[in-house]
Amino acid sequence: MNFINKLCAAWAGNNSLLCVGLDPDLARFPAHLQQRPDAIVAFCKAIIDATADLACAFKPQIAYFAALGAEAQLEEICAYLRQHYPHIPLILDAKRGDIGATAKQYAREAYDRYGADAVTLSPYMGFDSVEPYMEWSGRGQIILCRTSNAGGSDLQFLNVDGKPLYQHVAALVANKWNSNGQCALVVGATFPEELAQVRAIVGDMPVLVPGIGAQGGDIEATVTAGKTGAGAGMMISSSRAILYATPAAGEDFAAAARRVALETRDAINLHR
């Protein structure tokens, strides 16, 4: 099944717009896991099992694995997701941005090595930095548009012919780059009015929305601004608020993660 269809099925099947981010930070792991050689895999599998019926997608952030030299663990987690939860889209958060032969190598990494349904990409190098990924039929490309960090405005808010750059990116992707129908955008939750503007530009294109939970975005404003007419269209991502839901990080971390994921999913659904 292609990325967009799989995502639509997961929205409906789990009645959820919640994307669970997997950012494994050893220092925040429960004490009983920290000394295990397979700590990352054990932690992520427990989170996945505890939240798989509440999520519309899982999103491992590759930087956390790369810093630790834990690519083999990421492979194992991705294989586990594909085997046990093949109906939940697997998004590799990598924000790759390169061209030609190099982009093709990154596509191999995301789609073949890790088996991701979709990968996040930067638009700065233009369409031919996205096009090589489209050779993988049915896989998704989720392109940075408006990010929720303070510095996001440095470039994204520059005035291009009377409109901020991020709106040009939204229009470029929606009207030109999305030739395979598998594109989506990243738009942060901290600026709901801008999310609404992107939604107006891109129609029903899915939007990955980080920034709720630990980053503080407001759920009601985010959902109201970003939902499609059908009350979907979003992958609202939360990572640390779910993964590290118990400050004491005890053995009940997965149950605590499930509790926060459930609350978050339901808080989102109140406003769909």
Added chain:
Amino acid sequence: MNFINKLCAAWAGNNSLLCVGLDPDLARFPAHLQQRPDAIVAFCKAIIDATADLACAFKPQIAYFAALGAEAQLEEICAYLRQHYPHIPLILDAKRGDIGATAKQYAREAYDRYGADAVTLSPYMGFDSVEPYMEWSGRGQIILCRTSNAGGSDLQFLNVDGKPLYQHVAALVANKWNSNGQCALVVGATFPEELAQVRAIVGDMPVLVPGIGAQGGDIEATVTAGKTGAGAGMMISSSRAILYATPAAGEDFAAAARRVALETRDAINLHR
């Protein structure tokens, strides 16, 4: 020694502005190497040994390693560079672009795991996607400005207050982001007049210039446009034209690579 000082010393010591890119593509390796389990390491070490007195920097492209699950080989190659050629800057070409805690993980990957002197970064997410790298004192941040691919114009040439976006990026980096004095820019070789404009904006800031060799940029025009008053300021990068210098890919691949590297270095020096 910090990145910029090391680069200046390499420019002078090897009388070279040539940056040798390491993009290991197994399919183009010499036949006698292809079946070896350590093919990538053997190939890259031979290229490094054959060109280390002709290069101002080495630049492994991490995508080629990531596609093959060859991070351990990249670690070995980087360790070899640091041990045997500590005076030549090691640039990790990764074009990372993420913020906060995630950017810090990528910085750990580049600077701690691989021991890179500098890493390439995307500017799309703004200053706080670059700032976390600056915690590593003396390490370099090489930021995408104007890229040489056809699609580079999609964003980089958008008109921002009468000037193309890439010139805003050049000014941002030169005037605001370069607070640690360790920043550089990426500007492709296919548009020499634009390279000259960037040079005018950024003073003596080093510029990494891909696009000669296999990508067809003109050496004389590139050097004339991009050099500083002192006849330096550039890392002119060539990868495939050097790595795969013998079409037949025989056992003399390293000697052939040296020949092309020498010709390229000397062709560059003619116009400094």
